[in-house]
Amino acid sequence: MSHFIPSDEDKDDLLLSCRYGDTEDIQSFVQKYGASSLNDFRDDNGNTVLHMVCANGHTDALDYLLSVVSSSLLSVQNDAGSTALHWAALNSHLTIVQRLVQHPGGPGKDLIDIKNAAGRTPLGEAEIIGWEEGAKWLVEVMNLDSEGSKGEEDQVVGPSQDIEVEIQDAEGQVAKMTIGPQAVSEPVGKS
Numbered sequence: 118m119s120h121f122i123p124s125d126e127d128k129d130d131l132l133l134s135c136r137y138g139d140t141e142d143i144q145s146f147v148q149k150y151g152a153s154s155l156n157d158f159r160d161d162n163g164n165t166v167l168h169m170v171c172a173n174g175h176t177d178a179l180d181y182l183l184s185v186v187s188s189s190l191l192s193v194q195n196d197a198g199s200t201a202l203h204w205a206a207l208n209s210h211l212t213i214v215q216r217l218v219q220h221p222g223g224p225g226k227d228l229i230d231i232k233n234a235a236g237r238t239p240l241g242e243a244e245i246i247g248w249e250e251g252a253k254w255l256v257e258v259m260n261l262d263s264e265g266s267k268g269e270e271d272q273v274v275g276p277s278q279d280i281e282v283e284i285q286d287a288e289g290q291v292a293k294m295t296i297g298p299q300a301v302s303e304p305v306g307k308s
Contacts, residue, residue: 123150128158135166135182138175143182152185163195171213172204179216188223198233206239206255209248214239218258229259240284244292252292256284 123131127150134142143166147155155166167190170178194200205213218228232238237245240259243252284292 121150123154131155131158132160132164132166132169135169135175135178136173138170138173138178140175140178140181143178147185155182155185156187156190159195162197165190165193165195165201167191167193167201167217168195168199168204171201171210171217172208174205174208174210174213176212176216179213183216183220188220191217191220191223192228192231194231194233198235200228200231200233200239202228202231202239203233203237203242206243206248206251207246209243209246209251211251211254214251214254218255226258226260229255244284 123146127146131143131146134146158166160169166182166186167179170182191202192200199207202214202217205217217223218226229239232241240252240255243255
């Protein structure tokens with residue numbers, strides 16, 4: 118199938134459709150111009166189509182885009198170094214955060230470790246805005262292999278046990294969080 122080349126106005130319209138979650142317009146664009154062009158589009162700040170739908174919590178548009186774009190787009194950083202996951206976390210969109218991290222063929226939980234220009238991960242962004250539900254979920258799925266635990270014997274945790282974790286953010290603040298069936302839904306405290 119032969120596709121036309123989109124004009125700058127077409128590209129701007131697509132980015133607006135992503136921003137506003139207009140899945141039908143996004144699908145129409147792909148039918149006319151092809152899906153591969155979506156991987157290269159950026160706004161003036163380096164934001165991709167994924168940045169737009171994720172920042173605004175558009176689950177249907179995200180599901181469609183994830184079915185047609187390259188999974189490498191998940192880890193693309195904008196001019197401020199933020200990924201679509203940073204934006205989803207900053208705007209407290211748990212379903213979007215989960216879909217990005219769990220997308221088959223994508224970077225997975227490694228997305229959680231990407232730092233933006235401010236030195237913050239998506240988890241750090243969630244903590245700064247006080248989004249406890251998202252921070253808790255990110256902690257539960259993130260890579261917890263720290264240098265201090267290498268070489269130590271793995272411990273098996275039973276289904277009724279709580280686990281306490283400490284996370285240090287970019288500013289050096291340490292947050293303690295309990296994860297498990299008896300866990301409190303908010304961090305235990307900051308030191």
